[in-house]
Amino acid sequence: MTITLNSKIPAGSINDKWNTYKEDAKLVAPGNKRKFKVIVVGSGLAGASAAATMAELGYQVDVFTFHDSPRRAHSIAAQGGINAAKNYQGDGDSVHRLFYDTIKGGDFRSREANVHRLAEVSVNIIDQMVSQGVPFAREYGGMLDNRSFGGAQVSRTFYARGQTGQQLLLGAYQQLARQIGLGNVRMFNRTELVDVVTIEGRCAGIVTRDLVNGEVVSHSAHAVVMATGGYGNVFYLSTNAMACNVTAAWRAHRNGATFANPCYTQIHPTCIPQSDPTQSKLTLMSESLRNDGRVWVPQNPDETRPASQVPEAERDYILERLYPSYGNLAPRDISSRAAKRSVDSGRGVGPLKNGVYLDFSDAINRLGKDVVEERYGNLFEMYERIAGENPYDMPMRIYPASHYTMGGLWVDYELMTNIPGLYAAGEANFSDHGANRLGASALMQGLADGYFVLPYTIGNYLAPMLNKPIPGTDHPAFKAAELAAQARYQGYVDIKGTRSPDYFHREVGRIIWDYCGMERTQQGLEKALSELPALYEEFQKDLRVTGDTESMNQTLEKAGRVDDFFQLGMLMCRDALEREESCGGHFRAEYQTDEGEATRDDEKFAHVAAWEWTGDPTKSIRHKEELNFEAIHLATRSYK
Amino acid sequence: MSNHLKDLKLKIWRQSGPAAKGHFEDHIMPEISDEASFLEMLDVLNEGLIGENKLPVVFDHDCREGICGTCSLMINGQAHGPERSTATCQLHMRKFKSGDEIVIEPWRASAFPIIKDLMVDRSAFDRIIESGGFISANTGGAPDANLIPIPKSVADAAMDSAQCIGCGACVAACPNGAANLFTAAKIAHLNLLPQGQAERYKRTEAMVETMDEYFGSCTNHGECEAACPKEISIDVIALMNKDYRKSKLKNRKEISRS
Numbered sequence: 001m002t003i004t005l006n007s008k009i010p011a012g013s014i015n016d017k018w019n020t021y022k023e024d025a026k027l028v029a030p031g032n033k034r035k036f037k038v039i040v041v042g043s044g045l046a047g048a049s050a051a052a053t054m055a056e057l058g059y060q061v062d063v064f065t066f067h068d069s070p071r072r073a074h075s076i077a078a079q080g081g082i083n084a085a086k087n088y089q090g091d092g093d094s095v096h097r098l099f100y101d102t103i104k105g106g107d108f109r110s111r112e113a114n115v116h117r118l119a120e121v122s123v124n125i126i127d128q129m130v131s132q133g134v135p136f137a138r139e140y141g142g143m144l145d146n147r148s149f150g151g152a153q154v155s156r157t158f159y160a161r162g163q164t165g166q167q168l169l170l171g172a173y174q175q176l177a178r179q180i181g182l183g184n185v186r187m188f189n190r191t192e193l194v195d196v197v198t199i200e201g202r203c204a205g206i207v208t209r210d211l212v213n214g215e216v217v218s219h220s221a222h223a224v225v226m227a228t229g230g231y232g233n234v235f236y237l238s239t240n241a242m243a244c245n246v247t248a249a250w251r252a253h254r255n256g257a258t259f260a261n262p263c264y265t266q267i268h269p270t271c272i273p274q275s276d277p278t279q280s281k282l283t284l285m286s287e288s289l290r291n292d293g294r295v296w297v298p299q300n301p302d303e304t305r306p307a308s309q310v311p312e313a314e315r316d317y318i319l320e321r322l323y324p325s326y327g328n329l330a331p332r333d334i335s336s337r338a339a340k341r342s343v344d345s346g347r348g349v350g351p352l353k354n355g356v357y358l359d360f361s362d363a364i365n366r367l368g369k370d371v372v373e374e375r376y377g378n379l380f381e382m383y384e385r386i387a388g389e390n391p392y393d394m395p396m397r398i399y400p401a402s403h404y405t406m407g408g409l410w411v412d413y414e415l416m417t418n419i420p421g422l423y424a425a426g427e428a429n430f431s432d433h434g435a436n437r438l439g440a441s442a443l444m445q446g447l448a449d450g451y452f453v454l455p456y457t458i459g460n461y462l463a464p465m466l467n468k469p470i471p472g473t474d475h476p477a478f479k480a481a482e483l484a485a486q487a488r489y490q491g492y493v494d495i496k497g498t499r500s501p502d503y504f505h506r507e508v509g510r511i512i513w514d515y516c517g518m519e520r521t522q523q524g525l526e527k528a529l530s531e532l533p534a535l536y537e538e539f540q541k542d543l544r545v546t547g548d549t550e551s552m553n554q555t556l557e558k559a560g561r562v563d564d565f566f567q568l569g570m571l572m573c574r575d576a577l578e579r580e581e582s583c584g585g586h587f588r589a590e591y592q593t594d595e596g597e598a599t600r601d602d603e604k605f606a607h608v609a610a611w612e613w614t615g616d617p618t619k620s621i622r623h624k625e626e627l628n629f630e631a632i633h634l635a636t637r638s639y640k
Numbered sequence: 641m642s643n644h645l646k647d648l649k650l651k652i653w654r655q656s657g658p659a660a661k662g663h664f665e666d667h668i669m670p671e672i673s674d675e676a677s678f679l680e681m682l683d684v685l686n687e688g689l690i691g692e693n694k695l696p697v698v699f700d701h702d703c704r705e706g707i708c709g710t711c712s713l714m715i716n717g718q719a720h721g722p723e724r725s726t727a728t729c730q731l732h733m734r735k736f737k738s739g740d741e742i743v744i745e746p747w748r749a750s751a752f753p754i755i756k757d758l759m760v761d762r763s764a765f766d767r768i769i770e771s772g773g774f775i776s777a778n779t780g781g782a783p784d785a786n787l788i789p790i791p792k793s794v795a796d797a798a799m800d801s802a803q804c805i806g807c808g809a810c811v812a813a814c815p816n817g818a819a820n821l822f823t824a825a826k827i828a829h830l831n832l833l834p835q836g837q838a839e840r841y842k843r844t845e846a847m848v849e850t851m852d853e854y855f856g857s858c859t860n861h862g863e864c865e866a867a868c869p870k871e872i873s874i875d876v877i878a879l880m881n882k883d884y885r886k887s888k889l890k891n892r893k894e895i896s897r898s
Contacts, residue, residue, distance in 0.1 A: 053779040068700060069766050071806055072708045088786060124782070131782035133775045133835045135799040142789025160799060166707055167802060174774035181770030189763065212755060241703040276675040280683055281704040382706065385723075385730045388675075451779050500690040502683070547695050551657065552756040554698055555690060 003258060003612050005625045008412045009113040014099075014631040018117040021413070025456055026463035033058030036462050039206060039221040041193050041248055043070030045165075045443060046426025047227030048172035049450030055179035057455060062219060063176070063185055064208055066192040066243060066557075071173040074229060074241040075426075075446060078165025079286035079379065080149065081157035082443040084122040089146050093154040095119045100632060102441060105151040105331050106406070106434020107584035107600065108634050109264070111608075111627060113413055114431045121452040122444050126158055128451060134171045136160050149439035150287055151331040151639075157440045162286055162379045168443055172450070192557065193248040194485040196224065196255045196422065197478055199471045203422035207481045209489065211557060214550040216485050218473035222465055223421045223458050226252055227450065230405035230427040232265065234565045234572065235517070236509020238402035239271055239284040245561035246568050249409050249428050257417040258610035258623060260410035260430035262568065263576035266437055266585050267518050268403030269295075269335035272386055272396075273355040280502075282401040283386055285358070286379055287439040290328045292363035292372065293396070295319050295339070297356050301346035307357055307395045318342055318356070326639040333436045333585045333598075334639060336400035340518050341596070343399065355397035364392065400518060404442060406433040406585065407575075410610040410625070414457035415449060418610075421461065425449035430608070435584025489549045492559040497542030501558040504539045505565065508532065512569050516576050521589045525577040529570065533618060536566045570617040578622060581605045602634050643674045645733055649741040650685065652697055658753050664743075674734040678721065679704060679711065681733055682744075698757040706730040706869060709805030712812070713758060714745040719809035719867040727807060727869040747808050749817035751854040762808050764854040765822060772846035773826040775835050788834050801828035803870040810864035816856035821864035823851045824880035825872045831883055841887035848884045 010017040010024075028036065036059050040051040043065040055061045067073060087093040099119040103110060126144070130136065136158050137145040146155040160167040179185040188208070194216065195207040205220035231246035232238040253259045270285045296317045298310050318338045323330040330338075339356045348354050364372050369392060373380070380391045387397065409417050409424035411431050416423050426446040433441065471477070515521075515528035539562070547553045582591040582598035583605070591599045608625040648669040655662030672681050679701050686696035702710040706727040713728045715721035721731045736742065744758065752760040802825075810821040827844055830836035836843070858877060865874045 049779070056778045067702070068710065068762060069806070071766075071769075072702055072710050074703060074708070076708050077703045077705050086785070124780075126785045127782040128777070128779060130785040131775070131777040131835055133798075133830050133833050135795050135802050135829065135833070136785075138790055138792045138795040140792050142791050143786050160802075163707065163803065166805075167799075170802065174769060175777075175779075177766065177769040178774040178776060180766075187766075241708060243702050276673045276680075278673060278676045278680050278684055280680055283705050381725075382730070385706075385726060385732070386677075388732070388734060455779070500687055502687060544690055544693075546690055546693055552698055552759065555686075555696055 003418055003623050005258070005410065005418060005610055005623055006412060007111065007625055008414060010413065014112060014116050017113050018120055022456055025460040028459050028463050028466065030058055032466055034060060035466065036060065037062065037221040038458065039064070039219060039224045040227060041206065041225065042073065042227035042229060042428070043067070043173070043176065044073035044075035044227060044229060044426060045169055045172055045446030046450040047073070047225065048169070048176045049447050050225055050227060050425060050454045051185055052172065052175040052179050053451055053455045054458065055184035061179070061185045062188065062221065064188045064191050064193060066190060066211060068189055070176055070187065070189070071170060073169060074244055075169045075443065076166045077241065078443050079162045079284065080288035081147065081159035081164045081440040082125065082168065083149065083156050083440040084126045084158060084444065085119055085156060086123055086126060088144060089155045091154045093156050097154065098122060098156065101152050102432070102438060103434065103632050104637055105438035106436050107598065107637055108434065108602070108606070108629065109583050109627065110432055110434030112629060112631055116631070117453065118432050118445060118448050121448045124452055125444060125447045129168060129171050132171045132175060134160065134167045147288060147291055148329060150290065150329045150335070151438040159288065162288070162376065165443060168447065172447070193228070193251060194560070195481040196252045197481050198255055198419055199475060199477050202420045204471045204475070205473065205478065207478065207485050209485065212552050216482050218478035218482055220471060220473050220478070222462055222470055223423065225423045225425055225454060226409060226428050227425045228428045230408065231568055232402045232405050234509065234569050235402040235513050236506050237274065237279065237282050237513070239268060239282050242281060245564065247561050247564045249424070250564040250568055252409060252417065252419070252422060254613050255419070256613070257419050257422060258410040258612055259407070259571065260608050260610045261407035261575065262572040262611070263516065263579060263586050264406035264435045264584065265402060266332055266404040266406060267336045267400040269332055269339055269400050270358060270398045271401035271403070272383065273350060273352065273399035275352070275387070283382070284401070284403060285383060285396065285398060287332070289358060289376060289379060292375070293328065293358040293360050294362060295328055295335070295356055295358055297342040297347040297349060307349070307359065308361070316347070323639045330639045331436060331438060333587070336518055337587060339398070339400055350397045355399040357395040358398045359395035360391060361395070404437055406430065406435060406437055410608065414460065415453055416457065416461065423454060423458065425454055435586055489556060489560065492543060492545045492556060493549055495541065495543045495545070497544045499542050499544055501543065501545065501555060501562045504535070504543065505558070505562045507535055508562070508566055508569055511535070512572065516573050519587050519589050520576050522577065525573045528573045529577070529618060532566065532570050532573065539563070539566060567617040571611055571620055574618065574620065575609055575611065579605055579609065606634070644671050645674055645736060646671050646738040648672065648736065651741065651743045653745045654697070654757055655754050657756060662754070672733055674732070676733045677704065677729060678715070678731040678733065679729050698759045700759050701729055704729040707805060709807040712747050712760065712807060712809070714747065714812060716743050719747070719813040720869055725869055725871045727805070747812035749811045751817060751819070752808060752811065765806055765808065765819070767854065768819065768823055768847055768850050769826065771850035772839070772843035773830070775830060776839060790834060794832055798829050798832045801825045801872060801876050804872055805870060807869065809867040809869060811855065813863040813867035814856065815861055815863065816859060818858045819851050819855040820858040820877045820880070821868065821872060821874065823847050824876040827880045827883065828876040831879070840883065841890065844880065844883040845887040848880065
């Protein structure tokens, strides 16, 4: 199949593109909408909002999740907030400024037109969520409150205590539940996508596996939306939920969808450091804490006194020193690297010397304990439960961890992959965050895609298909995919080796973290690319999955996900190796300034790398989509 | 620095399927760091079981940050274990000591049938939300978010109830297997807000009656509040009962006209 990457960006000025698109988009009449079946895979913010909205419009919608309920999706864990260019604070915010901040935050590696649309619809998201009863924080006068987040000099972040993701997800879930109750959505819980089926160049549907009884079933549809999240768990230790995986996106990729910028991964600066080798999961502490917390390490690597006894003069407030104009609110990639360098220089804190301090004592002195508790109380409690230390008395210890992936399935302006009829939304696509995502922008993008983009763009695709038959699940392509999926899962059980899927996940994660983590080098990536295939071969020979394929088997689920992480990991390293520049979360040690800042190469790399599957992840083909900057001048990112 | 607990005696419920007869299985955990979470302790156990070519213990879990509500477990007879306002995934082994016997069971309630081992089916909760746990506001056409000021105290009270993670501990802790705290938390969240007024009585009636189809009745034991990892107050049940009574007494069409 020949790959064409047509971004389909509408003509006209950046301010008019989305309106022009909507005015020109083909429509499906209300009475005809029920003739179309749309499958949505994933029930997080992007999936639930897309499914609910399309069901409201009248389409038949089937939604699939591997969770026991759509309300469990990992969007629920987002803490800090959601950005919107409302300018309620009158502090100079605007659609253009949010657009500019997002492009700049992404280190000029995202598509202008998509990001501008995101900034435009951001204001509608807040209106929609408030009308659904999301209890955002309010001021005493009853108006919505805002706070600031990294990479912005305005307060545009809306929040619901430290549980903004939870409240937004439950809002979208409730809207979806309403449509399920009305019979407009069929919901499939505990059902995992195991393959994507294309027939005659179009996406014809999916194959799923029922996690309770192992049954493999085909589902056909006019269009399929992948809202299946990111692949941060490739690192094994990450802030992602345990079940987050790349399988759905990867199966789409193997069926012809190009995978864009896999090396753009975000390492979040404020997570609780690892305390023990049995640890399977890291916990994020919201970026909002950096509004009032100050990041520091002792000047002296041999410092042994407790934090409170280290005099001011012997502390290094690393972010305030290096980036005075943004201070503790420097963007995530920059803050993470500053923390890593402090720890690498031996100045780490805590028993394992693997963290930096995030100190609230100044804020408590300035604002009082009550105000600090009002703002961050639940986060402080969470920290104390996990770390066993009280952050009101001693500073938190934090360290960067894998958190979000900017890369994902390549999509055009309509959020359609290069396979007609197959869409990707939310974290699963690559489109809006470039090489680094700003805080409070993931919730915004998920809901923008689901509520305000897909319902328009899918209609445009479906309209010409009215009354034309689509292939049913009895088509040989579906049958072949079912057999292949059954064979795949039976295959894991039949290896009967000696190592669990978790063992291999830890090993693959260690390689990726060491060589394709916060700092990458040509030598390291080449090493990873020689170690990964060897380990993958061991996986295929020595995996052990106990139990069978016909009943609930969590080890078997894990085996399939780890298999796909191996393949993705190899592609990540290749992508990182070929991108000979530093940008955002992709930091190649060879390409930095004397001061250690990322050096982009706009001549050679102002493009999206979209990879085509060839059957061997080390031999994927790299395609380019050039990025054209018309509204914004390419500039060196500075937060000093 | 972390300490290690030794010789934990685990009694774990094993059940191969919904219709199968279950039983307790004994395991010894020779050593585990007190920095490990309770679920990481089970991960270690499962890794060992796979090593011995046995079936690992099936249990639900996901975010491990106490927010998704996927994890469950009755630990020594307490829903989510001994630490107050803490879901199982945030419980750490430092709350136990060497030599402890730890009994681990699934949620036990007729509305939550066991799928396997410690995993149960909580979809009855989804049925309650589907029957009315929402504000009907289709996408598009929402007025400006600041059009209706909401007093901070009201928004805060709504948020207190909206924190429910839907884990089911309230049902598991209740001697009657009632879901009143879960249902009332959602009703309180939506009925307190100005946006929720239009459907207030319709919502309450539908949700309460769906709840009654699946779950037992509330007899004011208060166990639910004690077990709730989000410390949702049973006051919300009084609010629900008040609105349910009103929904039955008044002509709802009249109310919507007023």
